Amino acid sequence: MVPLPFDGSPELSRRQFMRRAVATGGASGLAACLDKQDRQTLDAPTGVSDPGTLPDRQHAWNDVLPVDSDGNVSRATHHVFLSLSLSNDPTPESRQRVETALQEIERALEWGPDGVLFTLGYTPAYFDRHELGLHESVDLPDPDPITAITAESQVEIDDTDAMLHLASDNPAAVLAVEETLFGDKDTLNGEAVEQTIGPVLERTNRRTGFVGAGLPADRQAGLDGIPDGQPVPEEAPFFMGFRSGFRESQATEDRVTIQAGPFEGGTTQHFESIELDLEIWFDDNDHEQRVARMFSPDHAEDGAVGAVGEQLGTTTGAKNVTDEIHEHARDDGTVGHAQKLARARDDGEPVILRRDVNTTDGDVAGLQFLSLQREITEFRRVREAMLGEQFHQYGLGPRQPNGILQYIRLRNWGSYLVPPRQHRALPQPDPAH
Ligand code: HEM
Structure with a gap:
């Protein structure tokens, strides 16, 4: 050490x-x-x-x-x-x-x-060690980062x-x-x-x-990915300057829990390490532009967010602006991250439970993005929505105000089964046998 x-x-x-x-x-x-x-x-x-x-x-x-x-x-x-x-x-x-x-x-x-608090989860590589495959009731495909993301970043797979x-x-x-x-x-x-x-x-x-109000601001000086001038707001819990994890945009623990089979009571976990590149975010965008990119152009115009999100109670209201998204792309040249992601809900209900936190590993500002969901395939669908490829037709590629894509570099990607507590210790692929 x-x-x-x-x-x-x-x-x-x-x-x-x-x-x-x-x-x-x-x-x-x-x-x-x-x-x-x-x-x-x-x-x-x-x-x-x-x-x-x-x-x-x-x-x-x-x-x-x-x-x-x-x-x-x-x-x-x-x-x-x-x-x-x-x-x-x-x-x-x-x-x-x-x-x-x-x-x-x-x-x-x-x-x-x-x-x-702790969880112990297992990768597909762990289950591949066994002769018997992982029980069919668990959706845990091999980690395979979405091609459009790997084209932009150098990604290591957790194997x-x-x-x-x-x-x-x-x-x-x-x-x-x-x-x-x-x-x-x-x-x-x-x-x-x-x-x-x-x-x-x-x-x-x-x-x-x-994670926590004040911690990113405390740590910003001299960090790679953050421009000079200490721009992260004092009260922000995350490096990009806003609160996150509002109750109504999070899946419940019930929604992310496996409902049947030998791993009933477990969940799947996605984990990706992201590096942030916030020079343009803080130097070339004003607060209103940052709100438009993180939430939506309507949030910016209405001043709905506050300095760091303090005006939002338990909801961002992003799901109320999903229908306007093409109009925003065409007329405002911007779509919001939360606005895009709210379109990936299932019948109005969020499907992933985010437990992401800041990181300064390697002295680079970043995010350890952890999410729980019943199936990894559901995560993939949500992550694809974040790419916003349907907005390329309006000139919003990954380096444009297509949410926050421009500011993030994926570095590591992994998928895990988090078994129920009774099977958490080196589980068999089918603990019932
Ligand atoms: C640096 C990276 C990221 C930052 C700073 C960030 C920040 C935020 C913020 C501020 C919100 C709005 C507040 C909230 O609803 O909690 C949000 C919503 C959301 N984000 Fe991210 N996020 C990041 C990456 C990701 C990634 C990798 C995913 C994976 C798919 C993701 C999925 C979501 C979802 C599903 C929502 C909620 C949408 C809804 O209301 O249904 N985010 N994010």
Whole structure:
């Protein structure tokens, strides 16, 4: 692990310090975090004595995440995404080891943003290791980025076996869980732990993320992808300057949950890492133009959004401007990202549940885009809508105000099955057999 790239200088704000510690990781990141909190140990709420009482859905996070003053589900602040590779083909012993290690975490730390939330998902490559194919009730095709996107970007496919997503408001908690699972810590939050998963699943890639009002502005200086002059608004939770994740534009957890078959109660996860290139976004567009591209030209004209989206309660209203989209393309030379995507709803209902967060991995401003949906094919349909190819006829190619396409570069793409909790430890392709 690289040493922490800071020495606790007074200019570094507490939240910058914590975010950097999570990005750095390892025992040194954890020690720095605890030190900053004036703690020897985590001192977080403890977990359950019987992990069997936790929800069957690994992705059941909404009930324990706080709701903001408008009624939207908030996201946890700190995130780590670990790509994992199996050291050997799964055996009953390795399966038991993974399950025991995860249950130890659930006993030691509360399931929630004050403790930790996590999901463990598996790629098609993992299921390809088995003779038997993945059960037909799960729609998890091999990751195959849409050609129009790969023409614009250099994309790496996640062909490891699994991904562990850890999330918490407490930066020390995500780091302590990671160290417990993959390092040699023998206590977590004051509880004894015996099992690690490191010998079974090896970390091959570590990505990090964060979200929250003020955090992107705090971190913008000197970052690749953000022009000079610190243009990210102070209150914005995301680098592009707007709130996201309004309740009415998010699928419910029920809508994204697999309804039948041996993986009933599970979901599928799409994960892509995006780099942002916001020079033109901030230097050549004024706020009104940014609103038009992110939401719709009508939102810009009506001043409907506010500085960072504070005027929107639980809905963007994007679905009310879907019919005007061709008119906007022709007459305004712009279509909005949210406007385009609202057209991909199913009978008026969003089909993907977005849990995306900012990242500064590699010192580049970016987004870890994570979404849950019942089927990967549904995600693909929504992602195709984002390309807005039907607007090329109006001169709106990918480098024009066709939503926000111009500002994003895809870097990594992966698909996962997030099984229900009972099958989360190295599942068979058909756990019923
Ligand atoms: C840098 C990248 C991105 C940024 C900054 C971004 C930002 C936003 C914002 C601000 C909204 C409106 C607020 C809301 O409805 O929550 C939104 C809506 C949405 N975005 Fe994105 N987004 C990005 C990438 C993506 C990607 C890769 C997808 C994948 C398909 C996506 C899918 C959606 C969907 C489905 C909606 C909701 C549309 C509806 O109302 O039904 N976004 N996004």
